[in-house]
Amino acid sequence: MIKERIANINDCMLIYNWANQPDVRANSYSKNQITLENHTKWFNGKIVDTESLLCIFENDDNEPIGMVRIDGKKEMNEAIISIIVDLKHRGKGYATLMLQKACNIYQSEHNKNILAYIFITNKASYNSFNKANFKLVEEKEVNGILSYIMIYQTKKNE
Numbered sequence: 001m002i003k004e005r006i007a008n009i010n011d012c013m014l015i016y017n018w019a020n021q022p023d024v025r026a027n028s029y030s031k032n033q034i035t036l037e038n039h040t041k042w043f044n045g046k047i048v049d050t051e052s053l054l055c056i057f058e059n060d061d062n063e064p065i066g067m068v069r070i071d072g073k074k075e076m077n078e079a080i081i082s083i084i085v086d087l088k089h090r091g092k093g094y095a096t097l098m099l100q101k102a103c104n105i106y107q108s109e110h111n112k113n114i115l116a117y118i119f120i121t122n123k124a125s126y127n128s129f130n131k132a133n134f135k136l137v138e139e140k141e142v143n144g145i146l147s148y149i150m151i152y153q154t155k156k157n158e
């Protein structure tokens with residue numbers, strides 16, 4: 001079983017450490033390590049941003065296993081999702097469950113499609129999104145990196 005909760009001010013370092021894991025940076029469009037100063041500024045804004053969702057997941061032992069972020073903007077019809085599973089908890093099938101739960105929470109409040117940008121080399125990520133019912137829209141270069149664009153439609157558009 002996994003449980004979700006909305007990120008709060010005490011999660012700043014947890015998310016900072018996840019975001020700076022080498023393979024997380026390697027699978028992101030901006031490859032540089034994130035400074036604590038920039039992260040803190042970004043994080044403080046994100047946890048009060050009602051157009052976005054920052055969700056932490058925990059296992060039965062209340063250990064944090066990962067996070068899903070869905071970034072929305074009032075003026076945009078689509079939101080953008082990303083996921084990190086803690087290295088210790090990879091390969092247990094958590095990612096698919098986390099994506100499904102976070103999308104349901106987000107879409108219960110926002111009538112928007114959710115887009116994922118995935119490097120085509122990131123097989124684990126593609127498989128997770130695919131199993132969570134994201135559909136492939138196209139394959140194209142984004143910031144010079146061949147990527148899959150996948151979509152999770154709002155129930156209202158289906």
Ligand SMILES: CC(C)(COP(=O)(O)OP(=O)(O)OC[C@H]1O[C@@H](n2cnc3c(N)ncnc32)[C@H](O)[C@@H]1OP(=O)(O)O)[C@@H](O)C(=O)NCCC(=O)NCCS
Pocket residue numbers: 023024027082083084085086089090091092093094095096117118119122123124125127128
């Ligand atoms: C991508 C990520 C979230 C997947 O998390 P996870 O909990 O390990 O994923 P799961 O255990 O649910 O596995 C997902 C699927 O990918 C498969 N998979 C895992 N590693 C794989 C690999 N190296 N190559 C191919 N398939 C792989 C699994 O077998 C599973 O498919 P299956 O259920 O059909 O067997 C995790 O690897 C991660 O946090 N990576 C770093 C950050 C990142 O890349 N985020 C995504 C950016 S778009």
